Amino acid sequence: MTTVLLVHAVSLWRASLACLLSTDARLDVRATDKGGVHASMAECSPDVVVTDLDCPHSLEVLTFMESLRKPAAHAPALMVLARGDRAGDLRRASDAGATGYVDKLGPVDSLCAVVRKVAKGGRHIDESLAFGLLRAADVPLSPRELRVLALAAEGESVTSIASALHLASGTVRNYLAAAIRKTGGRNRLDAIRLSRDFGWL
Template identity: 80%
Template sequence: MTTVLLVHAVSLWRASLACLLSTDQELHVRTTDKGGVRAAMEEYASDILVTDLDCPDSVEVLSLMESLRRPATGTGTALVVLARGDRAGDLRRASDAGARGYIDKFGPVDNLREVVRKVAAGGRHIDESLAFGLLQATEVPLSPRELRVLAMAAEGESVSSIAGALHLASGTVRNYLAAAIRKTGARNRLDAIRLSREFGWL
């Protein structure tokens, strides 16, 4: 029996994906949102963690998976992601988190069960429609601090509020924003936010 932990922020989609996976009697499926991942994994070891890269919390889930597979804590849980080929940044982040299965979320329904079984058996899988996007995925050009500042700006935070939250000078925040605009080739802050979202960096 393969134990699957399905992580999704949207309860309806979470339940629907769990229903699909549960049609395979060899899969024992549990579900949670981002906040319950660590507790769920501590309570019951999972062979596979499945998440959707379009999910608002996917960045945090991938970061958690990276931390859990560090030698100090370790985990035997393999990561399988639902993805889109036009989101190079998402594919790169999943690769950095150690994903072993990449499923095109617009592909055949049966792919999900088949890939989960394949990865659980120790294999790897990437849908052909995602392969080119993964090969073309480039390193995120922005530093973690530049991404953080840009993400807060995308949420409507002012320079002064970002500076206060991150314990930085306002001039330093402006420098980070200017660097983000330059590195993304954007025209201004709003354009840098738009491009970063399109590439899956935010």
């Protein structure tokens, strides 16, 4: 039996995805939102975590998964549901250690099989996402700059971003300044707009 932890902030989509995955008797599916991740991880020790990159708070889930990838630590595999036109999302998932990439706009017939494959240590990427993942390497912003800019895009202040990422406020300002310069934006809002246009955020 493969234990799956499905993380999604939208209850209807979370329930629908859980129902779809539960059609495979070899999958033991647990579902939660971002707030229940820590408790669910401790309770069920999942083999694989599945999340949707369009989901609110997906960045926080990816950050948490990345924090688990320490030497000699046993961390569950990470599989993401994504879109090919969001290179920034794909890059963040790659940085977090994702080994499964499924096109959320594609067919669902093989979803359960892919979950089992990734849970067993395999790798999978839908053909429709491959080009987007290659494009992710061309993103001029560093992973940290993208995280800071993504939080700024959600309306977070410099102080709250610094607290969330355990950084000094001055460091956050430096990351924002670098993001503005690298995107060619006039200011923070323009950098956010350009990054969204290019699919980095």
